[in-house]
Amino acid sequence: ELKVEQNPLFLSMQEGKNYTIYCNYSTTSDRLYWYRQDPGKSLESLFVLLSNGAVKQEGRLMASLDTKARLSTLHITAAVHDLSATYFCAVNNDMRFGAGTRLTVKP
């Protein structure tokens, strides 16, 4: 059975710092998604990664995929308060979600 693990589950960062969220999955996957959820809100799609070595960037967020290691990373560069949210990864077309990483960016 496909398992998806995210870490850390909680992340408190200072503004201006860099950090990485990790998403490990247990079986072969043909796609990986990253989503953002603000408190009390719905989900927002961030990235879809399809192939080994895929890298996508949007603003201060960059996602990458290593299918051989079954690992995706979401890298945050020079964090700002507006990035505070919960970030989820999800794998495959039946969308197995990780537990989410609650990110808090402090001034």
Added chain:
Amino acid sequence: KAGVTQTPRYLIKTRGQQVTLSCSPISGHRSVSWYQQTPGQGLQFLFEYFSETQRNKGNFPGRFSGRQFSNSRSEMNVSTLELGDSALYLCASSWGQGKADTQYFGPGTRLTVL
């Protein structure tokens, strides 16, 4: 362009009742997916519909069902409600014709089962 709409936004039901939730996708989108979010189980995929056919299904009991109409609007139904069905139900729409499709989520329906 109007976003994904879900109705109702909030719903309170009692155990044993049934409920129907509605999702109107972005115009032109043919795929609608449904998700359940609870504090205990997190986000879970329910099912996906594309052109009125269920294309994918998560691991939920048969009490959870859905359908999609010819205009791509979708409904999901939960029969014989249980307390554990209390959740935020999200729907998302996309073009549905490629792996790289971006999903656009509605605001969700918050269901409380008493």
